[in-house]
Amino acid sequence: MQISRFSYLLIFSMFLWGGGWSALKILTQDLPMEVIIFWRFFIMSLSFLPLLYFLKIPLALNKSNLKFVAGSSILNIAFMVFSFLGIKYGFAGSAGVIITTLSPVMTFLLMAIIFKNRLHNLQYLGLFIGVIGGFIMLELNDLNLFFNNSNIYFLLCAIIWAGVTLLSQYSHKHIHPIHYSFFISVTATVVTFLYGYRFDLLSVFNQDKRFWISLIYLAVLGQSVATTIFFMASGKLGSEKTSSFMFLVPIFALLIAWFVLDESIQTHVLAGGSISLIAVYFINKKH
Numbered sequence: 150m151q152i153s154r155f156s157y158l159l160i161f162s163m164f165l166w167g168g169g170w171s172a173l174k175i176l177t178q179d180l181p182m183e184v185i186i187f188w189r190f191f192i193m194s195l196s197f198l199p200l201l202y203f204l205k206i207p208l209a210l211n212k213s214n215l216k217f218v219a220g221s222s223i224l225n226i227a228f229m230v231f232s233f234l235g236i237k238y239g240f241a242g243s244a245g246v247i248i249t250t251l252s253p254v255m256t257f258l259l260m261a262i263i264f265k266n267r268l269h270n271l272q273y274l275g276l277f278i279g280v281i282g283g284f285i286m287l288e289l290n291d292l293n294l295f296f297n298n299s300n301i302y303f304l305l306c307a308i309i310w311a312g313v314t315l316l317s318q319y320s321h322k323h324i325h326p327i328h329y330s331f332f333i334s335v336t337a338t339v340v341t342f343l344y345g346y347r348f349d350l351l352s353v354f355n356q357d358k359r360f361w362i363s364l365i366y367l368a369v370l371g372q373s374v375a376t377t378i379f380f381m382a383s384g385k386l387g388s389e390k391t392s393s394f395m396f397l398v399p400i401f402a403l404l405i406a407w408f409v410l411d412e413s414i415q416t417h418v419l420a421g422g423s424i425s426l427i428a429v430y431f432i433n434k435k436h
Contacts, residue, residue, distance in 0.1 A: 159394045162378040167245055167401025169371030171409045172363040173232060174241035179360055180352055182233045183345035188353055189229065190338040192368035197331040200377060206325055210332060217320035218329065221313055222336035228309045231302045239299025241410060243418045245402020247286050247303040248310065249395065250425035254279035255311035263315075275431030282428055286421030330376060396426055 176185050201208070210218065236244050258276065287300045320329050342350075353364070399422050406412040 156394075158378050160397065162375040163394050163397040164401050164405075165370050165375040167398045168405045168409075169367050170236065170241040170245040170402050171406045172367040172371060173244075174236045174406070174410055175359060175363040176367065177233055177237040179356055181348055182230065182237075183341070183348045184350055184352060185233065185364075186226070186229045187338065187341040187345040187350060188364060189368045190334050190341055192365065193372050194331065194334040194338050196369040196373040197327070197334065200327055200373065201331060204325075204327060206328070208328055208331075209324070214320060214324040214329070217316050217323065218332045218336060221316045221320070221329075221333050222340065224309050224313045224316070225333055226337050226340060228306055228313065231305045231309065235299040235302030235306065237299075239303070240406065240412050240415065240418075242403040242406030242412050243286075243299070243415060244303055244306075245406065246399040246418050246422035247283075247300065248306045249398045249402065250422050250429065251279070251283050251286075251304070251307035252310040252314065253395070253429045254283070254425065255307050256314045259311050259315060271431045275428045277428075278431065279425055279428030282421045282423075282425030284421070285424065286418050288417060327377065330373075396429070399426070 232244065232248075254276065257272070283304075287304060288298075317326075317329070324332075353360070403414055403419070407414055
């Protein structure tokens with residue numbers, strides 16, 4: 150019963166992650182990027198406080214984990230900047246598919262290059278299939294189209310998130326995952342405030358209900374709640390089984406964007422995303 154319950158919770162978590170792209174699309178229509186990014190990290194930091202209270206694990210930030218927090222904070226800010234720019238001029242559904250399916254491929258590729266990991270045949274096959282999927286999704290057959298639309302931002306997001314993933318993987322040896330996420334959000338809040346205070350940060354209080362629902366969804370449900378469920382499930386079900394649920398995120402992202410934003414489902418994104426999901430399967434498959 151416990152495993153089944155966590156499976157349902159994981160599906161819910163993937164649904165929340167998938168809906169985050171549509172929430173961000175709504176937010177890009179009203180206020181400047183600097184204002185949205187600051188408030189996203191600020192509310193996210195506040196949402197972690199109840200979790201920290203119930204965990205009752207003493208907070209610890211030292212030299213061994215500070216470099217992971219600092220690096221991930223910078224990458225998280227960069228990820229939000231490129232996500233904002235990409236979704237402002239592109240489709241939320243496309244962002245959910247392209248970034249989610251290419252990030253694992255980019256992560257594996259970075260690990261192979263940086264750590265010189267030896268690959269087996271299925272992993273080589275997975276990387277090859279992933280390149281094909283990315284080629285289709287990003288419309289690389291027309292370079293002028295690629296450099297003049299939002300796909301270049303989505304590709305940068307996938308590469309940045311691969312770096313976040315690598316830092317996160319090694320940070321777990323030094324710091325609790327929830328503490329890690331909390332320190333990242335607090336650091337990002339301070340940095341984005343120092344840059345964004347010149348803008349009218351209080352302008353969010355002039356926005357309507359739709360704006361606030363999207364902002365709270367993105368910062369709390371799409372981040373703190375979904376991430377906490379994911380970490381809890383990893384401990385109960387194992388990282389391999391838990392990671393397999395990530396295949397649901399692009400599906401939910403497309404469906405939610407279609408339902409909430411009335412976005413059309415682009416054929417090349419659907420085809421390339423499906424191919425990239427097959428690539429991720431082969432990359433993660435054991436001998």
